[in-house]
Amino acid sequence: MAKIHVSTTVNGEPVEFLCDASSSMLDALRGPLGLTGTKEGCGTGDCGACSITVDGRLMCSCLMLAVEAEGHEIATIEGMAQGDKLHPLQQKFLEMAALQCGICTPGVLISARSLLEKNPDPTEEEVRFGLAGNLCRCTGYDKIVRAVLETAAEMREAAR
Amino acid sequence: MTDIRYLAPRTLDEAVGAFAAAAGGARILAGGTDLLVQMRAGVAKPGTIIDIKKIPEMTAIEDLGGGAFRIGAAVSGAVLAEHAGFRKAWPGVLEAVNLIGSKQVQGRASPGGNLCNASPAGDSVPAMVAAGAVVTIQGPNGRRELPVEKVPAGPGRTNLTPGEIVVSFTLPARPKGSGDAYLRMIPRTEMDIAVVGMGVNLVLEGGVVKAARVGLGAVAPTVLLVEDAARALIGSRLDDAALEAAAAACRAACKPINDKRGTIAYRIKVAGVLLKRTAAIAARRAGGN
Numbered sequence: 134m135a136k137i138h139v140s141t142t143v144n145g146e147p148v149e150f151l152c153d154a155s156s157s158m159l160d161a162l163r164g165p166l167g168l169t170g171t172k173e174g175c176g177t178g179d180c181g182a183c184s185i186t187v188d189g190r191l192m193c194s195c196l197m198l199a200v201e202a203e204g205h206e207i208a209t210i211e212g213m214a215q216g217d218k219l220h221p222l223q224q225k226f227l228e229m230a231a232l233q234c235g236i237c238t239p240g241v242l243i244s245a246r247s248l249l250e251k252n253p254d255p256t257e258e259e260v261r262f263g264l265a266g267n268l269c270r271c272t273g274y275d276k277i278v279r280a281v282l283e284t285a286a287e288m289r290e291a292a293r
Numbered sequence: 294m295t296d297i298r299y300l301a302p303r304t305l306d307e308a309v310g311a312f313a314a315a316a317g318g319a320r321i322l323a324g325g326t327d328l329l330v331q332m333r334a335g336v337a338k339p340g341t342i343i344d345i346k347k348i349p350e351m352t353a354i355e356d357l358g359g360g361a362f363r364i365g366a367a368v369s370g371a372v373l374a375e376h377a378g379f380r381k382a383w384p385g386v387l388e389a390v391n392l393i394g395s396k397q398v399q400g401r402a403s404p405g406g407n408l409c410n411a412s413p414a415g416d417s418v419p420a421m422v423a424a425g426a427v428v429t430i431q432g433p434n435g436r437r438e439l440p441v442e443k444v445p446a447g448p449g450r451t452n453l454t455p456g457e458i459v460v461s462f463t464l465p466a467r468p469k470g471s472g473d474a475y476l477r478m479i480p481r482t483e484m485d486i487a488v489v490g491m492g493v494n495l496v497l498e499g500g501v502v503k504a505a506r507v508g509l510g511a512v513a514p515t516v517l518l519v520e521d522a523a524r525a526l527i528g529s530r531l532d533d534a535a536l537e538a539a540a541a542a543c544r545a546a547c548k549p550i551n552d553k554r555g556t557i558a559y560r561i562k563v564a565g566v567l568l569k570r571t572a573a574i575a576a577r578r579a580g581g582n
Contacts, residue, residue, distance in 0.1 A: 137299065154299035154342065155332065177330045181397055190371055192400040196329050198322070200299050201344065244396065265483045266395020 141202040143168070144212025152199040159183045161199035162209060170210035170239050174268070181267035184240035185209050191247040193266075210239035213246065221291075222246055222284045231280035233271035241267045245281045253289055257282060301344040305351075305431055305460065308343055313433040313456030315341045321458055323351070323367035324401030326394065327410045350460060351405075354379060360467025363429075366405025366459045374399070383464060384578060385473030385492060389420030392477060395484060405459045411445045414487040414511035418445070420475040422508030422518050423492030424464050432457030442508070445515040468504075470497040472579030476571045477510075478563045480554055487511040488555040491543075491567035495526070497579040502526045507539070507568065512547040512560050519546045522568060531576055539572065540565035 136151035143166060150165040159176075162168045162185070174182030176195045183194040186208040213220045222245050225231070232238045241264060248255060248263035255263065260281050261274075269277065302308040312319050318340035320328055331337035345351045346367050354373065355363040360382040364373065370390045373379060380387055393402045393416050407415045408428070418441065426441045433456040441462065446452045453459070473494040479485035490510030496503045507522040521542035529535030549560040 154297040157329065176333055178326055178394070178398055181395065184397055187400070190369075190400045191396050193397040196324075196326050196398070196401055198299065198325065198329070198342070198344075200301075201346075247396070262483065263396060266397045 137200050139200055139203050141205055141207055143207045144209060145206075150199070154198070154200060156199040157195050158185070158197040158199050158202055158207070159194040161202070162194060162207075168209050168211050172236050172239055174236065174240075179268065180237070180240075181244060181264075182237050182240040184243040184267065186243065186247060189250075191244060208243075210243060213242060220246065221288055222249070222281065225280045225284040225287070226277075229276055229280040229283065231273070231276040233269075233273045237267060237269045237271075241269070241277055245277075245284075248281070249285055249288065253285060253292075255282070255285060297339065298341040299344065300341060301347045303347050305348055305458070308345055308348060309431055309433060309456060309458060311341065311343055312458060315343075317455060319343055321345055321409070323403045323406045324369055324398075326398050326402045327406060345458065353461075357463075358466070360464075360471065362464045364404065364462045364464070366408075366461055367403045368405075370399040370402055370404075371396075373404075382467050383424060383473060385475045385494065385575065386417070386420045386424050386426075386464065389475035389477075389490075389492060390417045392416040392475070404462060408441065408444055409451055409453070409459055411447070411449050411451050411515075412486075413445075413448055413514055413516060414490060415516065416475070416477060416487060416490055416510070418516040419490045419508035419510035420473065420492035421462060421464075422516055423473060423475075423494040423506045425494065425506055426462045426464050428462055429460045430457050431460050436460075438463075440518075442516065442518040447514045467582070468496050469582065470503070470579050471495070471582055472497070472575045472577065474571045474574035474578065476567050476574070478555075478567060486554065489560055489563045489567055490516075491564070491571045493568070493571040493575040495572065495575045495579050497576060500530050502529050502531060502535075507543065509543055509546060509564060512549040512564055514548070517546050519543055521545070526572065531572060536569045536572060540568045543568045 172182040174180035178193045178196040320339040322344040351365040351367040404417045407417045421441045477487040477490040492508035494506045505523040505526040507519040510516045522539040525538035543564045547561045
């Protein structure tokens, strides 16, 4: 059966790609779109390594069909930094060494940004709940949570 | 998997037509948080996927006034949570819907999918049963309505007939003094499947229960409406004797399985405990309304 043509927007840029009806958005990102920053962990929506936003809403790209991207705005980890300028969360994760092997990190960052957009002043519990859909096999959760809280404090200060 | 067809109809008639024409070879796609996992595991092998999210009725939240709402079957948990009016009228239904999976899953998962997946442990279903939600269904023979508790037939099975699609949930108007709540017991603190799920919906007048509905999940092949528990609460001031009678009714309704999350004895005991705790939250909310 012929491939399906999809027109969408990824990180602000209009893009087109071809896919099978059964391809996931994750397959399309890592395949035809060549955006391999989004990782595949479980492929069943449990681990959050493939987190993206669609029209600003957090989702697992493994639980979305690529054809569903038609006409929507996709944001991935590749769009998080502005050129050479890292997003404050990325900068803080480096400063505080809030990563170990790094496979979960893109998903954690996308999730954390989504959390801080909705709640710029989260409690530790809110951060832990907000990131509960992102599993870290290295179990480095404490540094991740502290880095998110620290970033939130700095972003609030910068916004004053 | 290469010969799958993807359809995204704009109208319900087109969707029903395609679904019926596929004669069992099609699956409905709302959030896909169950379907895509089943396809990956090889459990579901649809020839056609019918995405219903481009049908306006499927994704609409309609405020019908007086606390009554119609919710499209494909509305995601995240979208429902942002509706201030719904949050105020039905906090118990909302907390149940929002317990389905992570923030990522909430971006996609819908109450319609939760109902049609027909897990006995689906979190939104006991709360919808307690709310007295009525499900609108459309199929090749037209539209019909069913109380939500009549939809599940057993684990993974529903009473929908071939070609029928769940369109929306209608929640009734809220009299003064109404409150609902949902609690579940899980072995972890988050991101788990209910061992027992409990929805309670109360209407209080001067501290006396005028109306009550109790929905009980994860302790039988389907989510249950526990009418005996509601009868024990109605007319009472939620005193200890009434609560114990309602808890006993819940325990009596249980026909649970033994599994790694909980034994039969544990699930039965917890059902009674959760009735009391959930009723207390519903009563507190009713007092504020």
